[in-house]
Amino acid sequence: MRGSEDADARDGMWLDDEAGRLVRPYTVSGGRTRPSAHFDLLTLVMATGSRPKIYLGPDHDQILDLCHANPVSVAELAAHIGQPAVITKVLISDLAEHKALITRAPHAIEAAIPTDRETLEAVLRGLRKRL
Structure with missing residues (x-):
């Protein structure tokens, strides 16, 4: 349980009750804007149970906890950790390189019925508000 307490203490130093998050997204990713592997927004991510041998940061830990x-x-x-999708993809690629998680591309599903354009636009508007 000690590791969890250490992670909570480290996470606390990056948050401020009034200001919110104190670290900019490009700092979280070490200035990188391109992941080392391709991930779609629908790519599924699952933790392997193995932790990186080095500490990568609180956002990396949060991702591992979320997909455990x-x-x-x-x-x-991306929505849960409050980072842009591109930064989240960089963090995921870091964890994948350390064999801490695995990814699976989404399967294509053929629609049995045509999709209503109005419904798709409503879904898109909702996603844009969240991300």
Whole structure:
């Protein structure tokens, strides 16, 4: 349980009750804007149970915690950690290189019925508000 307490203490130094997050997204990713592997927003991410041998940062830990029990999409992870999708993809690629998680591309599903354009636009508007 000690590791969890250490992570909570480290996370606390990056947050301020009034100002919110104190670290800019490009700092979280070390200035990188391109992941080392391709991930779609619907790519599913699952923790392997193995932790990186070095400490990568609080956002990396948060991603591992979020996808520990069940696969989570890249878009969901970005929303949960409060980072842009491109930064989240960089963090995921870091963890994948350390074999701390695995990813699976989404399967294409052929629609049995045509999709209503109005419904798709409503979904898109909702996603844009969240991300």
